[in-house]
Amino acid sequence: MMSRLRSREFWTPAMITGAALLAALILIAVIAPLTMTQAAEQLTPNAALGPSAEHWLGTDDFGRDLLARALVATRLTLLMTAGAAAVSVVSGVVIGLAIWLSGRRVREVALRILETAVAYPSLIFALVIAAVLEPGVSSAVIAIGIAGIPGFARITANLASSVSSSEYVVTARLLGVSPVRIAARHMLPNMAEPLLILSATVFALSLVEISALSFIGLGVQSPQYDFGRLLNDSLGALYTQPVEAVGPSVMIALTGLSVMLIGDALAAHADPRAKRSFFRRVLQRNRTITVPAGDTALVRAENLRISIPGGPQLVKGITLAINPGEVVALVGESGSGKSLTAMAIAGLPSEDLAVEADLLRVGEMNMLAAPDQSRLARDISIVYQDPGTTFNPSLRMGSQLTEVLRTHLGLGGTKARKAIIDALTSVNITEPAHRLRQHPHELSGGMRQRAMIAASIVTSPKLIVADEPTTALDVTVQAEVLRQFRRIHREQGTAMLFISHDLAVVEALCDTILVMKSGEIVERLTSAQLAARDVHHPYTKALLAAIPTLELGPVPATAGVATP
Amino acid sequence: MTSSIAVEASRTPGVAAGGAGGRFIRHPWVGFSLRRLGGLLLSFVVLTVVTFLIVPLIPGDPAVIAAGDGASPAQIANVRAELGLDLPMLTQFLNYVSGILRLDMGTSFVSGERVSTLIFTRFPFTAEIALLAIVLVLLISVPLGMAVAILTRGGRNKWLDHGFNFLTSLIYSIPQYVVGTLLVVVFAVTLRWLPAAGAATLNSLVLPTAALMLGPVCVISRIVRRETAVVLDKDYVRTARGWRLSALRTNARYVLPNLVTTTLTLSGLILAAQLGGAVVIETVFAWPGLGQGIVNAILQRDYPVIRGIILVLGLLATLIIILVDLILAIIDPRNLGATSNDV
Numbered sequence: 001m002m003s004r005l006r007s008r009e010f011w012t013p014a015m016i017t018g019a020a021l022l023a024a025l026i027l028i029a030v031i032a033p034l035t036m037t038q039a040a041e042q043l044t045p046n047a048a049l050g051p052s053a054e055h056w057l058g059t060d061d062f063g064r065d066l067l068a069r070a071l072v073a074t075r076l077t078l079l080m081t082a083g084a085a086a087v088s089v090v091s092g093v094v095i096g097l098a099i100w101l102s103g104r105r106v107r108e109v110a111l112r113i114l115e116t117a118v119a120y121p122s123l124i125f126a127l128v129i130a131a132v133l134e135p136g137v138s139s140a141v142i143a144i145g146i147a148g149i150p151g152f153a154r155i156t157a158n159l160a161s162s163v164s165s166s167e168y169v170v171t172a173r174l175l176g177v178s179p180v181r182i183a184a185r186h187m188l189p190n191m192a193e194p195l196l197i198l199s200a201t202v203f204a205l206s207l208v209e210i211s212a213l214s215f216i217g218l219g220v221q222s223p224q225y226d227f228g229r230l231l232n233d234s235l236g237a238l239y240t241q242p243v244e245a246v247g248p249s250v251m252i253a254l255t256g257l258s259v260m261l262i263g264d265a266l267a268a269h270a271d272p273r274a275k276r277s278f279f280r281r282v283l284q285r286n287r288t289i290t291v292p293a294g295d296t297a298l299v300r301a302e303n304l305r306i307s308i309p310g311g312p313q314l315v316k317g318i319t320l321a322i323n324p325g326e327v328v329a330l331v332g333e334s335g336s337g338k339s340l341t342a343m344a345i346a347g348l349p350s351e352d353l354a355v356e357a358d359l360l361r362v363g364e365m366n367m368l369a370a371p372d373q374s375r376l377a378r379d380i381s382i383v384y385q386d387p388g389t390t391f392n393p394s395l396r397m398g399s400q401l402t403e404v405l406r407t408h409l410g411l412g413g414t415k416a417r418k419a420i421i422d423a424l425t426s427v428n429i430t431e432p433a434h435r436l437r438q439h440p441h442e443l444s445g446g447m448r449q450r451a452m453i454a455a456s457i458v459t460s461p462k463l464i465v466a467d468e469p470t471t472a473l474d475v476t477v478q479a480e481v482l483r484q485f486r487r488i489h490r491e492q493g494t495a496m497l498f499i500s501h502d503l504a505v506v507e508a509l510c511d512t513i514l515v516m517k518s519g520e521i522v523e524r525l526t527s528a529q530l531a532a533r534d535v536h537h538p539y540t541k542a543l544l545a546a547i548p549t550l551e552l553g554p555v556p557a558t559a560g561v562a563t564p
Numbered sequence: 565m566t567s568s569i570a571v572e573a574s575r576t577p578g579v580a581a582g583g584a585g586g587r588f589i590r591h592p593w594v595g596f597s598l599r600r601l602g603g604l605l606l607s608f609v610v611l612t613v614v615t616f617l618i619v620p621l622i623p624g625d626p627a628v629i630a631a632g633d634g635a636s637p638a639q640i641a642n643v644r645a646e647l648g649l650d651l652p653m654l655t656q657f658l659n660y661v662s663g664i665l666r667l668d669m670g671t672s673f674v675s676g677e678r679v680s681t682l683i684f685t686r687f688p689f690t691a692e693i694a695l696l697a698i699v700l701v702l703l704i705s706v707p708l709g710m711a712v713a714i715l716t717r718g719g720r721n722k723w724l725d726h727g728f729n730f731l732t733s734l735i736y737s738i739p740q741y742v743v744g745t746l747l748v749v750v751f752a753v754t755l756r757w758l759p760a761a762g763a764a765t766l767n768s769l770v771l772p773t774a775a776l777m778l779g780p781v782c783v784i785s786r787i788v789r790r791e792t793a794v795v796l797d798k799d800y801v802r803t804a805r806g807w808r809l810s811a812l813r814t815n816a817r818y819v820l821p822n823l824v825t826t827t828l829t830l831s832g833l834i835l836a837a838q839l840g841g842a843v844v845i846e847t848v849f850a851w852p853g854l855g856q857g858i859v860n861a862i863l864q865r866d867y868p869v870i871r872g873i874i875l876v877l878g879l880l881a882t883l884i885i886i887l888v889d890l891i892l893a894i895i896d897p898r899n900l901g902a903t904s905n906d907v
Contacts, residue, residue: 014730116607119833119885123840124858124877128614131862131870132621208739215741216847216859231745235848238760242749249742256737264733348806351718377808384806389799394821404807 010269018261025255029078032071040068041223048241057247061237069230070247077211077226077255080141084206087145088152089199095149096156097187100164101179111157117150123209130218140219144209148202155198159191166190193270200263204256211252227252281354284369289361297321298462298495299345302359306340306519309354315340316519322463325493329506331543332516338499339467341516345497346380346465347371362463374408381456385468387448391440398436401455409459423454427484446477453484457492464488464496470505478505485509503543507531515540596893600886607882614878615871616660619647630673630865643673647867664875670868672861679872682857687876690853693769694842697776698835705781706827709788714815717796728789736782740841744775744848761850772849776841780834787830788823795822825892832888836881 044063051058057066099110117125126143133139163169164187172182213219214228222229227248234244299322306315315337322328330338340353347367349355357368363379365371384390391400401424402416411419417436424432427450440448449469456464466485470478486509488494500506506513513530515523515537523537535541619626627644628635635643643649648656663669669679716725738746751771752760759768795801796819804818843855850856854873861869 013726014733116603116610116882119836120878120881121837121840123837123843124874124881127843127858127862128618128874131618131867131874133623204737211739212741212844216844218859218862231742235745238745238748239753242753245745245749249738249746252742253734253738256739257734260733260737264729346806348802373808373810382803382806384799384803386799390803392800392804392818392822394824395817400803403804403809407807407809407813 010265012265012268014261014268015265018258018265021254021258022262025074025078025258028071029075032068033075036065036068036072039065040072048237051243058241058243060233060241060244066244066247069225070227070251073226073230073248074251074255076137076220076224077207077228077251080137080210080220080226081203081207081255083141084144084148084210085199085203087141088148088202088206089195091145091149092152093156093188093195095153097160097183099153099157100160101183107157111154114150114154114157118154120150122147122151122205123212126209126213127218130213135218135221137220137224140210140213144206144213147209148206152198152202156191156195159194160187163187163190193266197263197266197270200259200266204259204263207252207255207259227255281349281351284366286366287369287371288364289359289366291361291364296323298324298326299362299497300359301341301345301357304341304344304355304357304360306337306344306349306356307354308352314353314519315344318516318519318521320514320521322495322497324462325489325495326512327489327496327498327510329498329500329510329513330516331500331503331506331513333501333543335518336516337519338501338516342465342467342497342499346382347376348382377404377408378459379462381459381461381464383449383452383456383464383466383469386472387445387452388472390452391448393440395439396436397438397440397443397451400440401436401451401458404455404459419458420454423458424451426457427451427454428480429454446473446480449473449477449481450484453481453488457488457494460492460494462495464494465499466496467499468501469498471501482509501543503530503540503546515543593893600889604882604886607878611875611878612661612664615875616657618871618874619649619867620653620656626867630867632865646670646673669872669875672869673866674861674864674869679868682869683854683872683876686852686854686857686873689851690839690842690846690855693772693776693845693851693853694835694838696769696773697780697838698831700773701777701780701784701834702827702831704777705785706788706823708781709785709790710792710815710819710823712785713789713792713796714811717793729786732782732786736779738779739844740775740779741844741848743778744771744845747771747775748848762852768849768851772845772851775848776838776845779841780838784827784831784834788827791823791826792819795819798822828888828892832885835888836884839877839881 041064044059046055046059046063047061049055049059049063055065055067057070059065060069099107099114102110122144126147129143129146130139133142160183169182169186172186173179177185210219211226211228211231214226215232217232220226220229225233230248231245231252234241234248237244299320301321302319303317304315304319305313305317307313318337318341320328330342332338340349343349344355344357344360345362345367347362347365355368360367365375365379391397398417398420401420402411402413405411405416405419406413417433420436421432424435429435429447429450435443435447435451443451449472453469469485470481473481482505485496485498489496489509496510498506498510503513507527507530511527513525513527514521515525517539523535523540525535525540529535533544535544619630622629627640627647627649630647631640631643648659651659667680669683671678672682675682712724712728715721716728748760748771751758758770759765760771762768801814801818804814809818839855842853843858845851846853846855847859854877858870858873858877860866861873
């Protein structure tokens with residue numbers, strides 16, 4: 001935390017503004033009561049004056065300077081807010097940790113109660129306490145402080161349960177360290193950052209609610225005054241002296257803003273999403289390329305380079321070609337650039353990367369330009385790695401699987417349904433018509449992946465790009481999915497670009513194997529060479545050595561074999 | 565403001581819904597209904613106990629405090645009898661519970677009106693501004709949050725990113741009652757376009773609703789923006805792009821439906837919190853709802869009314885949360901909390 005305070009990233013404009021505002025407010029809270037109490041509280045005959053050089057915000061009905069009153073009230077408001085926030089945070093952390101430390105039964109009941117309490121408006125909860133106690137400074141602090149406890153306790157308990165499953169806590173527990181000590185020494189420090197961010201929120205919340213209590217007359221009582229009390233006083237004089245509302249309004253807003261800015265800046269600092277920088281890719285104008293006679297390749301990439309703008313090159317000028325009907329494998333470990341290459345060829349490179357090449361075409365489509373979307377959708381199909389996340393959880397399978405047919409091939413609902421049912425049947429999915437009415441979560445992983453494959457062949461594409469389509473599946477399901485790819489290739493002669501980190505997977509399927517390492521192709525093999533283990537590059541040898549044995553049986557003659 | 569801590573709390577997974585009962589309950593809706601009914605019953609019991617305790621917990625002699633300053637011994641005795649404070653605690657509690665079950669929560673010390681009548685007259689006013697505000701909030705903040713997320717995705721349009729963050733922080737840090745006061749100063753006192761107080765005409769609705777919704781618009785549009793950013797990074801959005809769907813189709817079918825759950829869950833909490841906001845706002849605008857009723861009752865130490873309104877507001881908050889759960893379950897059956905045949 002300390003080292004971060006010095007880093008430049010930490011001091012964003014929002015953080016500087018927030019911290020400066022808060023510092024100024026604290027300074028006012030210290031100084032104003034010492035120097036301005038006289039002007040703020042002395043009754044004078046200059047009642048209800050408008051703003052002037054002497055009284056910047058005018059005076060109230062008793063001739064007291066309104067600016068001075070707003071500034072002097074800062075001390076009481078900040079002290080009350082800090083007090084209430086401290087009650088919420090400290091009790092919340094203690095209760096939250098206690099819940100985590102207690103047994104499973106107690107924990108579940110306690111969390112259930114907190115869940116209910118969190119949903120309950122805390123201001124009304126504070127009203128209950130205000131109804132019991134005499135209104136005043138301390139009862140307002142107690143009421144708002146207690147009202148804030150359930151939320152903070154619940155968050156602490158949740159944070160604690162996520163931190164407690166981390167390795168060092170598990171280790172400490174195995175070593176017999178006492179739970180209280182684990183909580184204090186190991187867990188609290190690791191929860192400090194989110195708890196600090198939330199404390200800022202609690203402070204802002206307490207400010208609003210304490211001021212609200214005073215504002216409706218149930219908090220600070222005359223002759224004491226805080227921001228809320230001043231705003232309440234101004235309500236009576238709204239028609240005669242509207243300027244009276246300005247001082248307390250501005251002070252409440254500024255205090256809230258300073259804490260919000262600090263909280264936001266802390267939260268943004270903890271969120272990596274905020275740090276991305278955008279880069280606008282320059283697209284070429286010509287959407288199609290005239291393929292020279294004699295170039296029969298379906299896909300041709302020459303000197304393809306992919307890099308982080310202003311950063312390292314991830315793919316370092318690779319050249320490859322895929323002939324119609326050819327199955328090409330890109331093999332390598334994660335980070336070798338194989339997926340980047342495949343996605344650039346498919347025309348879906350990640351948006352924050354720069355893609356350059358001497359030539360990058362699929363058929364006649366110039367993939368360095370923006371080719372016609374319908375043609376792209378028809379000619380190139382993509383099968384992704386994790387079937388658990390590639391489908392939209394809130395739409396039925398049928399409506400997703402027929403998207404391309406309806407959007408780009410102009411098929412009506414019935415025709416599209418029939419086409420996809422045929423495709424689903426061909427990849428051995430049982431009860432296809434029923435599956436179309438189901439949501440993705442109702443299908444198994446293997447079934448979802450075969451459905452994805454069905455969707456990829458239903459447009460009769462020229463090229464299927466499969467990005468580690470079997471990695472997320474268990475071994476028996478892998479074999480079935482690979483069998484489907486082989487069958488599609490045999491029956492339809494579709495060209496494929498098959499990405500994998502596993503040589504065994506590609507061995508049975510691919511004609512050409514390209515081995516990638518650190519953004520370069522280090523070896524090109526035919527399937528025959530691979531089968532004969534005729535490899536030369538040490539990296540390829542290392543990959544081969546890592547192969548677990550996987551037997552691929554023949555495609556079953558009859559359809560209808562369902563995977564578990 | 566009230567909402568943000570609840571928002572944070574709800575983001576993290578809590579107790580797994582369901583529990584041991586789920587095993588032998590076959591139909592998911594049965595389990596769902598039983599759990600929600602159980603939750604409602606639990607809130608009712610807790611609220612009954614809490615509202616009952618308001619009086620015995622008063623430090624000193626509750627009858628003296630409740631009768632107010634300068635009350636005669638006869639008045640104090642009257643209050644003591646009215647609240648049943650001379651009876652044993654258990655009898656007091658049983659009388660209180662049976663009263664509630666008969667919808668008889670006693671009579672107001674101040675007006676002599678039956679508490680239930682008073683609640684029935686005041687309730688529609690609070691419901692009116694709270695519901696109007698939440699509908700408008702959703703209509704504004706969902707498109708706004710989505711638009712900002714899409715325009716700033718992947719680090720695009722940094723100025724919009726910073727501007728949106730700053731402006732929503734600024735507006736959000738002004739409490740609703742300050743917004744309300746400033747709205748009155750500008751539109752009622754200075755411009756004289758709209759009435760400052762009361763509930764006489766349809767125009768009277770404008771300022772309270774506006775004051776109530778400005779803050780939630782900021783929070784919810786920020787939530788929607790953050791959730792949209794999360795959804796835009798999902799694999800299924802990449803799938804939709806792989807199918808080369810248009811931006812409109814992708815956002816309408818692959819982004820929007822996946823925001824609904826979080827947005828509605830959080831909006832439910834925020835709507836429940838609106839009940840707290842309404843209490844304060846009603847004071848600014850002299851709006852004759854439950855909020856104004858409870859504030860007056862506390863100031864006048866009118867305990868039967870305090871108990872009644874707190875009980876009703878609490879039940880309302882619970883009902884709102886259950887209603888949101890119900891809507892979510894209808895939209896997406898996965899929210900029923902029962903395990904499906906997911907492998």
